[in-house]
Amino acid sequence: MSGQADWRPLASPQTLAARAQLYRLLREYFYSRDILEVETPLLSTTTTSDPFIQSFSLQFAGKPHYLHTSPELYMKRLLADGIGDIYQLAKVFRREEKGGRHLPEFSMLEWYRLKRDEHRLMAEVENLLTSLLSTFRDYRLKSTKLSYRECFQKYCDLDPHKATVQDLKAVAAHFGLKDVLDKEAEKDRWLDLLMACVIDSRLSGSLEQPQLCFIYNYPASQSAMARTGRDDQGALIARRFEAYLGGMELANGYYELTNSDEQLKRIQSEQKYRQQHKLDDIPADPAFIRALQQGLPECSGVAMGLDRLLMVLLQKSAIHDVVSFTGTSL
Amino acid sequence: MASYSTNEFRSGLKIMLDNDPCAIIENEFVKPGKGQAFNRVKIRNLKTGRVVERTFKSGESVEGADVIDVDLQYLYNDGEMWHFMDTNSFEQTAADHTAVGDAHLWLKEQDMCTITLWNGAPLSVTPPNFVNLTVSETDPGLRGDTSGGGGKPATMETGAVIQVPLFINIGDVLKVDTRTAKYVSRAKDD
Numbered sequence A: 001m002s003g004q005a006d007w008r009p010l011a012s013p014q015t016l017a018a019r020a021q022l023y024r025l026l027r028e029y030f031y032s033r034d035i036l037e038v039e040t041p042l043l044s045t046t047t048t049s050d051p052f053i054q055s056f057s058l059q060f061a062g063k064p065h066y067l068h069t070s071p072e073l074y075m076k077r078l079l080a081d082g083i084g085d086i087y088q089l090a091k092v093f094r095r096e097e098k099g100g101r102h103l104p105e106f107s108m109l110e111w112y113r114l115k116r117d118e119h120r121l122m123a124e125v126e127n128l129l130t131s132l133l134s135t136f137r138d139y140r141l142k143s144t145k146l147s148y149r150e151c152f153q154k155y156c157d158l159d160p161h162k163a164t165v166q167d168l169k170a171v172a173a174h175f176g177l178k179d180v181l182d183k184e185a186e187k188d189r190w191l192d193l194l195m196a197c198v199i200d201s202r203l204s205g206s207l208e209q210p211q212l213c214f215i216y217n218y219p220a221s222q223s224a225m226a227r228t229g230r231d232d233q234g235a236l237i238a239r240r241f242e243a244y245l246g247g248m249e250l251a252n253g254y255y256e257l258t259n260s261d262e263q264l265k266r267i268q269s270e271q272k273y274r275q276q277h278k279l280d281d282i283p284a285d286p287a288f289i290r291a292l293q294q295g296l297p298e299c300s301g302v303a304m305g306l307d308r309l310l311m312v313l314l315q316k317s318a319i320h321d322v323v324s325f326t327g328t329s330l
Numbered sequence B: 001m002a003s004y005s006t007n008e009f010r011s012g013l014k015i016m017l018d019n020d021p022c023a024i025i026e027n028e029f030v031k032p033g034k035g036q037a038f039n040r041v042k043i044r045n046l047k048t049g050r051v052v053e054r055t056f057k058s059g060e061s062v063e064g065a066d067v068i069d070v071d072l073q074y075l076y077n078d079g080e081m082w083h084f085m086d087t088n089s090f091e092q093t094a095a096d097h098t099a100v101g102d103a104h105l106w107l108k109e110q111d112m113c114t115i116t117l118w119n120g121a122p123l124s125v126t127p128p129n130f131v132n133l134t135v136s137e138t139d140p141g142l143r144g145d146t147s148g149g150g151g152k153p154a155t156m157e158t159g160a161v162i163q164v165p166l167f168i169n170i171g172d173v174l175k176v177d178t179r180t181a182k183y184v185s186r187a188k189d190d
Helices: A013-032 A072-080 A118-137 A148-156 A165-174 A187-202 A260-276 A286-295 A306-314 B097-106
Strands: A057-060 A063-067 A086-093 A105-114 A143-147 A212-219 A228-230 A236-245 A248-255 A299-305 B003-005 B014-017 B020-030 B038-045 B051-057 B061-063 B067-077 B082-085 B092-095 B112-118 B121-126 B130-138 B152-156 B161-164 B173-177 B182-186
Touching (some): A013 A118, A072 A086, A072 A299, A105 A118, A118 A143, A118 A248, A118 A299, A118 A306, A148 A212, A165 A187, A187 B020, A236 A306, A248 A306, A299 A306, B014 B061
Parallel strands (some): A143 A212
Antiparallel strands (some): A212 A236, A248 A299, B067 B112, B130 B152, B152 B161
8 A cells, every 4th residue: 555646635525515615604704794805915025024934935036935824914905905894715825834733735714804903803703603613513612711811820820921931931840841942032932832832722622522712912022913002900912812712723813003113113023033043034015014104994803724613613633634635745 | 863853753753852762753733823833742762662742842953863673583592682684684783681672572583573773773672563482381271172261371482471262282383463462373384
């Protein structure tokens, strides 16, 4: 058997039909809410400067080009032009991500809602997922909301906004994660470690018994493209959320940053981090910055991993069970 | 030796960890949504056989271990070392007690074994999954009882003691599964 090229699809015909059904239901859902489907380029001269997302790059017409890691930059240019509520179903590409729940090429649903903050968008995510779990599995989805602080208090017994690097190291050591990070690693990396290796899998039940859990009010230092604010205890926070479902991180949403100066500053600090860590140098996208200067309307946006959503809807434990093929090695 | 980045991790990859050669059993990529990603890896220490879980920062590189598996024929034991031979080159390799471990219970002269070499020296010995061994000691067989119900201990020519059916006699040749140390059947005569 070995040596024989396995040409057959990875997913069963039933799974492929379920994916088609999911896409049809999503399109109906957004159509019924007057949210417009859009398409934006996958291949572009610009990409994200987020130092923890690596883009595939290639040369075209003598210039570096990238496969997009999310349709965010172009969708925001559409929003700045006044298009209104929009969504997109897109393949996105991330170079370093591969595993049982990650493929370097995966399917993403991203949508934006005008004049809504992150809490109203969370409510819409909940509504959509509740309806899908009910349709596909006849399952009643329960959901919870925890602030980033509550989440760390619950699982790591510390306040992430007040904790020092020493406090975080001690908790990491308690969970057998002593020397994972370098001595000079910043506080956010220790928070990342605890979030990814201690908290992540405990938030949202299992594939068999999924729950929906939203984490919101991230530290302002992890704001990415979200606006910042103060929580009720005065901590500087990012108005950002993550949705966890069935033991996995599923979606990431922002109450979008509209201030172009602040956005440019963040991009510059990401570029600096990239230089310090010898990562690819990614220039800021001038068209994106100009669009923000023109004015991004007040809005919230969320990106959701559709392969993982299918895993939960169909109770498949590996991401390659829900795709027809992978063009890269598993 | 080459080094491997975490995105090259896959089961079976041999790496150096705390100065010991290890094999990756399972590799899970985890990411907290945004931010630093990690690889949670289950690793078997090839010297001790112990399985440990380690977390790496994604993108980190780890030194590879020069570990290969070769199929060699078992020749003899000189009281201290076990000697094996490459049947193509006739080159011989000697393994000590640490490398051979419990495998010595199943080593029969001329059987082909898998020897794991680290930097050219034997690290472990894996006997064939099935070996044919002669019974050197057991209680007398019960004639007519071929039901296989019940059993008794039997000592094999290599010193291994396994449970066998009651009808087995001294001198019988038995097929044994070395992974479970269990009797399979009487060996066919051919």
